[in-house]
Amino acid sequence: MSYLIKPVGYKPVINLQQTELGITKIKDFFQANLSAELRLRRVTAPLFVLRGTGLNDDLNGVERAVNFPIKDMGDACAEVVHSLAKWKRVTLADYNIEEGYGIYTDMNAIRADEELGNIHSLYVDQWDWERVMSEDERNIDFLKSIVRRIYAAFLCTEYLISESFPEIKPCLPAEITFIHSEELLQMYPDLSPKEREHEITKKHKAVFIIGIGSTLSNGSKHDGRAPDYDDWTTAGEKGLPGLNGDIMLWNPVLNIPFEVSSMGIRVNKEALLKQLEITGKQDRLELYFHKRLVEGSLPLSIGGGIGQSRLCMFFLRKAHIGEIQASIWSEEMREECKKLDIHLI
Template identity: 45%
Template sequence: MFDKKADLAGPGIGDYEQLEKILPRDYRSLLTPNETQKAIFAAKNFIEEHLCQALNLMMVTVPLIVDVESGVNDYLDRDGSRTPVQFHISNDHDLHPLDAQIVQAATKWKRVALKRFGMETGEGLCTDMRAVRKDYFLDHDHSVYVDQWDWEKVITPEQRNLEFLKQTVSSIWKILVDAEEYLQHFFPKLQDSRYPNLPKRLTFLHAEDILDMYPDLPRKQRETAILRECPAVFIIGIGWTLKDGYPHEMRAADYDDWVTEQTSIDGRPVHGLNGDILVWNHVTKRRHELTSMGIRVNAETLRQQLDLTGQLDFLKFPYHQAILNGEIPLSIGGGHRTVTHHDAAAAQGALGRGHGQCVAQGPERNLRGQEYPRSGIAKNLATDEHR
């Protein structure tokens, strides 16, 4: 039996020795560095344009720094293991001081911004969000520097259901499939039999279903196992405690709704109105997350989830008070990794990686701070996401 508790957050890789065994020894990018940059920006432009069209979103700017007392920063996994970069701004010789944080995700800010920009039902916003997550395990999927699209859309109380979530996910999936074909038209080298295209059909499974299939495996290994069978899956219900006593993955209690009870197709009670799109990565032979999204908490489920996680003290923050008092809209939203990794155009991996180095020491900085001969993937570390 593997240690399931140790796998409730993070990449599911224990250390760099284990990572070295996982990464392919013979990886080579299908495109030149020049072609890769062109493909990256072509993919970014295509996805951004079609995401806004499909979901009726407008592009807005998002802050990099927020006030600690606002409560809008994201603590990612609710266990306190991933804390924001924080600093003090003396401001007028400490007469008007401010404690500030670098954002880890814009999830809460977006919902407040829906009201600020006067969004009506069916309207939403999209941002090109940058963040720092200093406590991440740095690997081929994760960096301390995050670059992703974050979007949020106003919904009605009646749309807070699983069917509406699936409809929205399906719209996003079509954009990703179309983006891959669009890139292959301009860059034929991306059509490689070693790296099959994304499937047209996305499989929807609840986290409880996957646990039933692989009861002895921890979360990331369950994901990899199911993706060997279904190359693209949307896993529903991330955050709710499953029958083995663990959530599929820890998820913060104050944005996604992971507590609302739903009924499965076969009549079983299941929980959660959120999930992740995962695909099989033909380069790493592992699961690869493309986007995380969900219907957001209302006043009732916010209080319930904070109670379950022992975080009722969060209700003192303006953001949480705004939800309790109905001052900001009900919404659905998510985060999608931006495509800017210098090796990102290798087959379908082009749709799911981010850009930048793990630390600011130049483009050759890698996993161990020395040249890593086995894989081009290791030279730049991709961003992960969040919500």
């Protein structure tokens, strides 16, 4: 229960039937806009992959993947995906997607180690996307241009919802603010990373924090990132490391920074070798995904994930992700949410 934020005086802006309608509107409209903005085509994605291929996302490296034996394959172990960060890049190659185009898919995952609360559930649903890029585009300006296109889709979706439900007033700024995690550290040297996110997002309402995973000048990281998909060591703007980042929106219901997307330019061979060495994960070079990347059979790409339930939660002004998706919650949390007029599905 320590992770349940209790917004004072919370009342759902729209009822349960309107909420379901709103979820449908957001999901249909946003994915169409995202596809058009980034030139993406929809593909079918796996719910699970074989262990030992290197295709599953390792997140911060400590989360356990839900797994099960496959009887008809000699009890070979399958893992429910954490995300599709590496699978998408293989798919770009296998589908021969041209430069400047990409793919997106509905990613569904189970993350058993999540700390459950208003914004974290056992069930994760997001739009995973990946786009082929050129060597000349491996820079911070290109990353920012893609972020701006995604943010444009956010603004269009917010307008749609405000037109459909007049009770919901737009709150996003016209433009998103960019800041590097090192600059954020210099601005707020006495605050923790989460506290820095709080201050900068509260100020600007929509922020892209660059350089997630790289070591900062104080010897720590803003946040962890796996070493084999995002490039967090290549120098970008002002010589600071990192060609990746997180999109943060200010949540007006919970009064917290709200991460809705993690994304970035993906590692090339040089960045992969460097980041595996930094993290002591060189043994991964024996895995299927890593071998293909080193041998040069995977395209350069940029990609990320955008939380579906989180976007719906934000645009529909909900206090709990359980108002958007069906999941498992403790009886204690269900009882407490009921008292707060938070209707968990």
